[in-house]
Structure formats: C-alpha cells, structure tokens
Amino acid sequence: KSDLPKSIHFVIITIALILYTTAQLAAAGKVYLVLGSDTAIWNGMDVARYNCYYSPLLYTDPSANAYGVMDPTYRNAMTDSYGTPMKLTWWMMCGSIFGPGSNTNVPFPNVMTMYLMKKYHGERVQQFGDELSLHYHTFQWNDYDNDGKFWWNQTYTFEESRDDYEFTLAQLLIEEGVFPVSFRSGWHFMDNGWQHHLDDWVPYSMHNDWPNDRIDTEEPLDNTFHWADAPGQFVPYRPSPENYQLPGDGPGWNVRSTHLNTARYRDLIDSIFTRAANGQDQLACIWGHLPETDFLSNLQIIDSLAHRFSNQTGVSFRYCTAIEAMQRWRETSDSLPPVLTFDAVESGDDVxxxxxxxxxxxxxxxxxxxxxxxxxxxxxxCNSSGANSWQTATPVSKQFLARAAVAVCDTLGNQSLDFIDFRPADTFVDNEDAGYSEISGNWSSVSGDFWGVDHRMAGISTGDSAIAEWQFSPAADGMFNIEIRMPNVANPANQLTFYLTENGSTIDTISTDAPTANAWQYITTANF
Structure with a gap:
C-alpha cells in the first residue's frame, strides 16, 4: 500500500514533464537561412579605368569557385534539418561599371555575370533549386571633387543612377530572362528614392545592414551606407516610405543581412537559434562574394554552426532561397505564379x-x-484598362522593334514572364556549338580566356589552307549581318575567304585580310 502513492506521484510528474516539453516545442520559432553571394567579377575591375576588361575565369575555370560551389559532392554534404541540400541565392552584379566593359567574348558586358552563370552553371542552379537575381552598385564615372581625376564613384543618390539601373533591369529581362524578385544593393547603400523604386517593382530586399553606418568622403567613393536606425533582429519588416530604415506600411519587405565572416565569428548564429527557441521566427540573410578565397569554407562553417545550435536548442532550420524564405516566413502555401497574357496591339506602325x-x-x-x-x-x-488589365501608355515603332518582354509577380513573389520577338535573336556559333565543324586541316584546341573556354587553331604552310564551317538556322526570314570574332594568335593567316551558302548553294564570297583580334568584324549582310 505504501508504494501506491509513489507510483501515482511518478505518473503525475512524468505527465507534467511531457506536457511541459510539448508546450516548449510548440512555442519554438522557426529558422530560415538565406545563404548567397553578391556575385561580380573582381579580376579586371579597376575603379580608375573607364573601360575595364573582366576575366570570365571565375565562371569558366573548373578549378575556380563557381565550379566548386556547384559540385554536387560539396553541396550535398551540407543539408538542413529536413535533409535538403544547401540552397544559394545568386545576386548577380550587373550594370554601371560593367556597361562600358571592353569584353567582346560575351554578348553584352553589362549583364555578363548573369550570362556566364547561366551558360556554365545554369543546370546546377536548377538542380539545387538556387535563385538567380540582381545585385546593383550605383557606380558612376565622374569627378565629384573636380580635381581632374575621374573614378567609378559611388553616387550620392540613387536618382543619379536611376537611368542606368532601369536600363539594366530592361536588358537583364530581355537578354537573360531574369527580373529580380529579391534584391541586394551594392555596399548596402539605400536612400528613400531607391526604396520607393523598389516598392514599385521588387517585393523582397535583403540588405538591412544594422547597426552599420558609414560615409566615405575621399575619392574613389564607396561603402557609404546608413543603417544605424534599422531593426536589429533577423525579422523581416516593411520599410516606411518616409524612412527606409524604419518599419512602416510600405508594400515591400527588407531583412537584416550579415557577411559570412561576421556570422562566423560574432555568435550571430547562436543568437538566431536562441531567439527562435524563445518563440520568435528568424529569417537571416548571410552573404559573401563568390570570388573570396574562403567562400566555400565559410559556407561549410556556417553549416556546421547551424547544426550545432540546432542540436543545442532543439530548433530546426531550413536552407531557403530569398523568395522561398519570405514566403515561408509569411506562412503562405501559394506558389502558383499569375496567369499572364501579353499581346501586341498594332495600329499602323504603332505597337x-x-x-x-x-x-x-x-x-x-x-x-x-x-x-x-x-x-x-x-x-x-502602363495605364490600367480594367481589373488586373493594363495597356502600355505610349506606342513603339514596329519598324524598329526587336523584342518586347513583361515581368510581373503576385504579392507573394510568384513570378511570370513573357516575351514577343519581332526580329530573330542574335545567333552565336562557336567551336563548342553543334553548328561548327572542320572540313580540312590539322586542328588543335587552345584553352584560355576566349569566347567560351578555348579556340581551335590550324597551322598551314604557304599556299595551303584549312577550312572550317559554321551553320545556323534562322528563326525567321530576314536580313542578317554576318560578323566574325577571331582570338589573338601569333602569326595569323594573311587572308581569309568566306563562302556564304544557303541550302548547299554559294550566294556570296568575301575575302578579307586578317581581322583585328578580339573584335567583331563585319563580313556581309544576307537575306535568308
């Protein structure tokens, strides 16, 4: 009989402990980690030079970081609490300083980082569920202090860079099929004018750099930013239209961010999981730069810290892209993009x-x-023409139109794009493409910084020749300019002869001297 009360007490205590532990788990918050890169090309970037040449090797060299971070063995070794491999958000730096770039080995220097990432790593980006978006620096070639020396300076205001920024948005959409849903500003610079522009087009920003505040006064100007008054927690907020640092009622969102090294050394990961354990959902943007020598190892360290503090606190975490993290934090299950129609309405030459x-x-x-x-x-x-219906406010001449594009996303960031081609797109045929073949001659490959990762070269004796062929099928009939780009080689052939054929019949023959290296040289115009 004396044992019965003890047994009852034991059962009551056990039940109480179970209830208490269950309540603790139910109250725990969630952790969403957005890891990514402000991704530029540093090799060749010089703020004292207007026309920079940017080496593509960061993306094309198998030993460089882009291939390393896209290696499935590397990526699959880092998983979140749910077994999902680490996802990365690639904020690709485009515009401003890249625009006047001297590169002729990419279609458009202004958006070359996006082009290279998609060309060489696009399949891996899709495989891992990564996100491609935009990173923009307000570089401008000017001489603010009037000392006669020009630099690529950070502008005082966004308005000074607005035209280039909008040009870059348009070119990025039309040429690379990308329009940002998430965004990170260069140097974390922001002003109310830029925030208003973001509120018009881009729902999610991840560049709150609390508590940092800095003004650069000596050219070349860079790294001026003001975030001392912004929220210090890793919790999204809607920036106020009156002050981008303060929570308000603007339509967009912003999130606190920190560099990989800061997160690694200043106990930020610990604090994120502690706050989540206390019931507050956490969303942290932790970023680096792809060219950094410790970029890959820093990601591994963040992964190990996340698992350590997840185990200590009992809080699970997810690796998310920027868009996914915001949608999960907002507790929505809607992942369907808007159903979009995009039609040209012609009136004579007006479209x-x-x-x-x-x-x-x-x-x-x-x-x-x-x-x-x-x-x-x-x-x-555009002007509204009804519920969820718009028409462009001004016409465009059909005579000069090449392509049109539209981008929309719903209020949660689910995106739809559409395109209308009025002229066939440019076609590039390189030796690595299916349209290239070699008819005669002894050819060999030369690796390096070219269009693509190599070029083909044939040695010929006096009076001899080597023949290569490039084939393409135009998407539509029309006039085409034919141009060629040759790499810089020692002792190039003195003369080149081009035979333009259609359906096996020669329609033109053009002979030229050795073309200028690394420049597009016009050959002829043909109607196909």
Whole structure:
C-alpha cells in the first residue's frame, strides 16, 4: 500500500514533464537561412579605368569557385534539418561599371555575370533549386571633387543612377530572362528614392545592414551606407516610405543581412537559434562574394554552426532561397505564379501592348521593356484598362522593334514572364556549338580566356589552307549581318575567304585580310 502513492506521484510528474516539453516545442520559432553571394567579377575591375576588361575565369575555370560551389559532392554534404541540400541565392552584379566593359567574348558586358552563370552553371542552379537575381552598385564615372581625376564613384543618390539601373533591369529581362524578385544593393547603400523604386517593382530586399553606418568622403567613393536606425533582429519588416530604415506600411519587405565572416565569428548564429527557441521566427540573410578565397569554407562553417545550435536548442532550420524564405516566413502555401497574357496591339506602325493577369500583382503596373534593332532598351509605362488589365501608355515603332518582354509577380513573389520577338535573336556559333565543324586541316584546341573556354587553331604552310564551317538556322526570314570574332594568335593567316551558302548553294564570297583580334568584324549582310 505504501508504494501506491509513489507510483501515482511518478505518473503525475512524468505527465507534467511531457506536457511541459510539448508546450516548449510548440512555442519554438522557426529558422530560415538565406545563404548567397553578391556575385561580380573582381579580376579586371579597376575603379580608375573607364573601360575595364573582366576575366570570365571565375565562371569558366573548373578549378575556380563557381565550379566548386556547384559540385554536387560539396553541396550535398551540407543539408538542413529536413535533409535538403544547401540552397544559394545568386545576386548577380550587373550594370554601371560593367556597361562600358571592353569584353567582346560575351554578348553584352553589362549583364555578363548573369550570362556566364547561366551558360556554365545554369543546370546546377536548377538542380539545387538556387535563385538567380540582381545585385546593383550605383557606380558612376565622374569627378565629384573636380580635381581632374575621374573614378567609378559611388553616387550620392540613387536618382543619379536611376537611368542606368532601369536600363539594366530592361536588358537583364530581355537578354537573360531574369527580373529580380529579391534584391541586394551594392555596399548596402539605400536612400528613400531607391526604396520607393523598389516598392514599385521588387517585393523582397535583403540588405538591412544594422547597426552599420558609414560615409566615405575621399575619392574613389564607396561603402557609404546608413543603417544605424534599422531593426536589429533577423525579422523581416516593411520599410516606411518616409524612412527606409524604419518599419512602416510600405508594400515591400527588407531583412537584416550579415557577411559570412561576421556570422562566423560574432555568435550571430547562436543568437538566431536562441531567439527562435524563445518563440520568435528568424529569417537571416548571410552573404559573401563568390570570388573570396574562403567562400566555400565559410559556407561549410556556417553549416556546421547551424547544426550545432540546432542540436543545442532543439530548433530546426531550413536552407531557403530569398523568395522561398519570405514566403515561408509569411506562412503562405501559394506558389502558383499569375496567369499572364501579353499581346501586341498594332495600329499602323504603332505597337501597344496589352497585359492581363488572373490576380493582383505586386508591381505598380507590369514591367514592360522593349529592345530596338539598334540595341536600345526602354521601359514602357502602363495605364490600367480594367481589373488586373493594363495597356502600355505610349506606342513603339514596329519598324524598329526587336523584342518586347513583361515581368510581373503576385504579392507573394510568384513570378511570370513573357516575351514577343519581332526580329530573330542574335545567333552565336562557336567551336563548342553543334553548328561548327572542320572540313580540312590539322586542328588543335587552345584553352584560355576566349569566347567560351578555348579556340581551335590550324597551322598551314604557304599556299595551303584549312577550312572550317559554321551553320545556323534562322528563326525567321530576314536580313542578317554576318560578323566574325577571331582570338589573338601569333602569326595569323594573311587572308581569309568566306563562302556564304544557303541550302548547299554559294550566294556570296568575301575575302578579307586578317581581322583585328578580339573584335567583331563585319563580313556581309544576307537575306535568308
């Protein structure tokens, strides 16, 4: 009989402990980790030089970091609490200092980082579920202090860079099929004007750099930013239209961010999991730069710290892209993009565009951009024509139109894009492409910094020749300029002869001297 009360007490205590532990787990918050890179090309970037040449080797060299971070063996070794391999968000630096780049080994220097990432690592990006987006620095070639020395300076305001920024948005959409849903500003610079622009087009920013505050006064200007008044927690907030640092009622969101090294050495990962254990959901943007020598090892260290503090606190964590993290934090299950229609409405030579969606969109109106045959890019404003329906406010001449594009996302960041081609896109045929073949001669490969990762070379004796062939099928009939780009080689052939054929018949023969190396040389124009 004396044992019975003890047994009852033991059962009661056990039940109480189970209830208490269950309540603790139910109250624990969630941790969403957004790891990524502000991704530029440092090799060749010189703020004292207007026309820089940027080496593509960061993306093309198998021993460089891009291939390393995309290696499945490396990536799959780092998983979150749910067994999902680490996802990365690639904020690709485009625009400003890249625009005047002297590179002729990419289609468009202004957006070359995105082009190279997609060309050499696009399949891995899709495999791992990574996100591709935009990183923009407000570089401008100027002489603020009037000492006669020009630099690529950080501008005092966003408004000074607005035209280039919008040009870059348009070109990035039209040429690379990318429009940002998440965004990180260069140097973490922000002002109210830029925040208002972001509130018009891009729902998610991840560049709150609390508590940092800095002003650079000596040219070349860079790293001026103001975040001392921003929220210090890893919790998203809506920036106020009156002050981007303060929480308010703006339509967009911002998130605190920190560099990989800061997160690694200053106990930030510990604090994130501790706050989550106390019931507050945490969303942290932890970023680095792909060219950094410790970029890969830093990601591994963050992964080990996340697991350590997850085990200590009992809080699970997820690796997410920027968009995914915000959608999970907002507790939405909607992942369907808007149903989008994009139609050209012609009136003589004038072309307008009609856009409809099946739901409200985040943007103030659809982002519509056009490209002309002269490779000019333009953002076209829209007027509302009904519920979830818009028409462009100004016409574009069909005579000069090459391509039009539209980007929208719903209020949660689910995106839809569409395109209309008025002219066939440029076609590039390199030795690595299926359209290239060698007819005669002894050819060998030379690796290096070229268009692609190598070029083909044939040695010939006096009076001898070697023959190569490039084939392409135009997407539509029309006039085409034929151009060729040759690498810099020692002792090039004195003369080149081009035979332009269609369906096996020669329609033109052009002979030229050795073309200028690393430059596009016009050969002829043909109607196919």
């Amino acid at each position: 307008y565009f009609q856009i409809t969606t099946d739901e409200p969109i985040f943007q103030k109106y659809p982002f519509v951009a056009v490209k002309t045959i002269y490779e000019q890019y333009q953002l076209i404003p």
